[in-house]
Amino acid sequence: MLYYLIVCRSLTYAQRTAAALERTGISARTLRSPKSVSTEGCSHCVRIARRDLDPAMMVLRQAGLEPKRLFAAENDGSYTEILI
Amino acid sequence: MIYLDSAATTLQKPGRVAAAMARAVNTLASPGRGGHPAAQRAAQTAFQCREEAAKLFELSDPEQVVFTSSATHALNIAIKSVVKPGDTVLVSGYEHNAVTRPLHAMEGVTVKTACAPLFETEEMVRQFRQMITPEVSAVVCTHVSNVFGYVLPIDEIAALCKENRVPLIVDASQSAGCLPVTPCKWDAAFVAMPGHKGLYGPQGTGLLLCRATTQVLMEGGTGSASILQAMPDFLPDRLEAGTHNMPGIAGLLEGLRFVRRQGVERIGAQERGMIRRMAWGLERIPGVRVFAGTLDDDCQSGVRSFLMDGLDCEQVGEQLALQGFAVRCGLHCAPLAHRTAGTLDSGTVRASLSAFNKPGEVDHFVRAIARIAI
Numbered sequence: 001m002l003y004y005l006i007v008c009r010s011l012t013y014a015q016r017t018a019a020a021l022e023r024t025g026i027s028a029r030t031l032r033s034p035k036s037v038s039t040e041g042c043s044h045c046v047r048i049a050r051r052d053l054d055p056a057m058m059v060l061r062q063a064g065l066e067p068k069r070l071f072a073a074e075n076d077g078s079y080t081e082i083l084i
Numbered sequence: 085m086i087y088l089d090s091a092a093t094t095l096q097k098p099g100r101v102a103a104a105m106a107r108a109v110n111t112l113a114s115p116g117r118g119g120h121p122a123a124q125r126a127a128q129t130a131f132q133c134r135e136e137a138a139k140l141f142e143l144s145d146p147e148q149v150v151f152t153s154s155a156t157h158a159l160n161i162a163i164k165s166v167v168k169p170g171d172t173v174l175v176s177g178y179e180h181n182a183v184t185r186p187l188h189a190m191e192g193v194t195v196k197t198a199c200a201p202l203f204e205t206e207e208m209v210r211q212f213r214q215m216i217t218p219e220v221s222a223v224v225c226t227h228v229s230n231v232f233g234y235v236l237p238i239d240e241i242a243a244l245c246k247e248n249r250v251p252l253i254v255d256a257s258q259s260a261g262c263l264p265v266t267p268c269k270w271d272a273a274f275v276a277m278p279g280h281k282g283l284y285g286p287q288g289t290g291l292l293l294c295r296a297t298t299q300v301l302m303e304g305g306t307g308s309a310s311i312l313q314a315m316p317d318f319l320p321d322r323l324e325a326g327t328h329n330m331p332g333i334a335g336l337l338e339g340l341r342f343v344r345r346q347g348v349e350r351i352g353a354q355e356r357g358m359i360r361r362m363a364w365g366l367e368r369i370p371g372v373r374v375f376a377g378t379l380d381d382d383c384q385s386g387v388r389s390f391l392m393d394g395l396d397c398e399q400v401g402e403q404l405a406l407q408g409f410a411v412r413c414g415l416h417c418a419p420l421a422h423r424t425a426g427t428l429d430s431g432t433v434r435a436s437l438s439a440f441n442k443p444g445e446v447d448h449f450v451r452a453i454a455r456i457a458i
Contacts, residue, residue, distance in 0.1 A: 009316075010147070010316065011127055011321075012130075012131060012320055013318070015127065015128075019135075030124075032116075032119045041311030041312065042310040043308055
């Protein structure tokens with residue numbers, strides 16, 4: 001596994017999510033969701049490093065920013081959904 | 085030119101506003117419409133603008149900040165979200181056509197009007213208390229009259245709405261940037277404002293601060309949930325169909341930053357100080373009737389209306405323009421306010437200030453009026 005994608009309901013929500021993570025020192029980048037993880041058409045997500053998942057989830061819970069869905073990017077280019 | 089028409093549009097802007105807009109034209113694409121750097125920069129600018137507005141208006145969530153093309157656009161969304169055909173709506177007697185026309189256009193809507201005389205704050209509260217009866221399904225109230233600068237007792241009106249569980253829509257067109265605008269403290273359903281007045285952004289920008297369920301005014305692409313044919317059910321996307329006005333938003337961001345740097349209290353106090361100086365000067369000119377409250381700081385903002393004996397208000401405006409002063413005359417798109425104040429037939433001459441006016445300009449203006457009055 002390479003990294004995680006936190007799928008968000010909107011671009012603004014993704015930006016809020018990334019900002020909350022960055023404020024606590026967790027590197028987070030907002031990007032358009034890969035088509036394969038986006039069931040409703042275009043959406044946005046936040047990419048975080050593999051090692052940052054647990055602290056990131058804690059920060060987001062504290063900030064009241066619930067992720068819509070979470071995916072792990074695999075070495076073969078696929079994405080596996082992680083149940084939140 | 086000495087510009088005294090900021091209640092319509094602040095013409096003098098912080099230098100960074102125009103610079104940001106020019107930069108935006110060449111560097112910003114559309115937020116959410118691509119993963120490339122130009123789209124990412126646009127997304128960042130839009131987000132910064134929402135965050136800046138959320139800080140200024142004490143909102144915890146930048147998603148509650150919706151970009152509109154004007155306060156009128158924002159008010160249309162707010163009114164059509166809250167008011168349904170056949171409803172009864174209570175408004176103040178100082179509303180702009182941006183409020184009264186959408187209400188008039190809705191089928192079967194009854195509008196009750198609290199028409200207290202100018203600057204009679206206690207009477208205004210008393211009327212709202214008396215008229216906020218069970219059939220009233222919404223209150224729409226301006227924070228400041230765009231004609232007279234009258235600051236309505238919005239805290240008290242908001243408390244009455246809360247007590248009676250009636251949604252409140254506040255038109256903050258004349259107060260945003262020079263008075264505290266506090267949607268959460270008011271528990272307002274919506275607060276609408278333009279970007280191009282006291283927030284020092286460009287024309288074609290506005291904000292709607294949302295704290296209630298919204299009705300879509302316009303459908304279209306949002307860059308989100310695009311497989312669905314219904315508009316997204318989340319803000320701000322739900323209310324922002326189509327490509328964003330990125331040069332406008334970039335300019336508005338710099339305007340908001342300017343207001344936060346200067347401080348709303350400071351800007352407001354400076355404007356009120358100069359407008360009192362103007363009223364003091366005008367009241368001493370024979371034949372000039374100034375619509376001013378007491379010296380109480382709380383009841384009037386940086387806007388003054390006046391009339392001159394024997395002169396049509398538009399004639400005064402023309403003579404002032406010839407002498408290099410920009411004011412606004414007539415009904416100011418607010419016939420209801422003029423009817424309430426008894427100036428529907430005459431209209432008024434309105435002078436309004438911004439953070440960029442200087443006391444010396446006010447003194448020049450008073451001398452110009454004195455010359456016209458001779």
